[in-house]
Amino acid sequence: MNVPDAYRVSVDEIVSFSQGYESTFIVSSGRPALEAAALLASQEAAGVIVADYGQSGEQYTLIGVVTAREILGLLVRDRDVWRHVMRVASGEISRPAPSLDRRDDLSGLFERMSAYGVGLALINDVRPKAVGLSAVLRYMAVKKPLRSILRNYLASDIRSGPEVLSVRIDQTVLESIHLMLNKGVRRLVVEDGRKILSDRSIIRFLFGSIQNMELARESPERLLNLPLGELAEFLQEPALAGAGDNLETVLNRLLASEAKCCILDDGRGIITPWDLTIKLFQRAVAEARPM
Structure with missing residues (x-):
C-alpha cells in the first residue's frame, strides 16, 4: 500500500501533542456502566x-472502551433504565478498540480505527491512554504536510450523504436514540439544519446533572419522552461549508464550531471528524497507488 509521507508521523508525536486537549479516563470492568456514562x-x-x-497496581489488562453509543444502547434495552445502568458492568458493554504502540504511525492508527469502526484508539x-479523532484533527490543523493534503480535496469529495438524517423539534429523545442506533450515526440535524443533536448531547442531558440523574432513577420515561425542544441548551450549532470549499477551510470551521461538524450549504451532506480523517486517508491512499 502506498501511503503519502504526511501520514508517516508517529503516534508518539500525536499523543504528546494531544495531552493538552484530550484527557484519558479509566474504569475497571466490574464498575457499573453508570460510572462510564457520568464520565462521558x-x-x-x-x-x-x-x-x-x-x-x-502497575500491570493492567485492556478490556475495551465505552463510548456514547454503548450507553445509548443500554437505554433502549430495558424500561428500568436506572437499574439497568447500575446493574450492567462497564466490561459487559465495552467494545473492542484498536490498541497501538507509540512507535506506530498515523496511517496505522487510521487503518485500525477503520477496521474496528471506532474513532478512538x-x-x-x-498507564493506558486514549487518542480520539478530535485530537488528531487539531494535530492535522497545524502540520503543514497534512494541511497540504487537505487543500487538495474539496468538501464534495468526502461528505457523508447525499442527504443528512434529520429529526423534528417535536420528536422525542427516545425516538432520536432509536434513529441513531438503527442508522449507525452519531449526529442528527434538528429541523432546518441550524442545530445538531449528537449522542454526546444526549448523554450530557441524561447523566450530566444530579437533577436529571435523579429523574432517570425515579422516572426515566419522563426524560426519554421529552421533545427535543426541551433540550435546547444541549443542541449545538454546526459549521457551514460550501461543496467547493477545500478541506483545510472545512477543518478550520469544524474545529471552531460547537457541534464539531459541518453542514454543506446545499443541504446535501454533512462532514464529520471521521470524514476528515479516515475517509480522507483512504482516498489519499487509493489515489497514491501506482497505475
Missing part, C-alpha cells in the same frame, strides 16, 4: 477506557 457526560473524552489492574503505555 462531564468530561471531554471520546470514550472511557475499561481496564483492570493487577494487585501491584488505546495507546499502550505505563
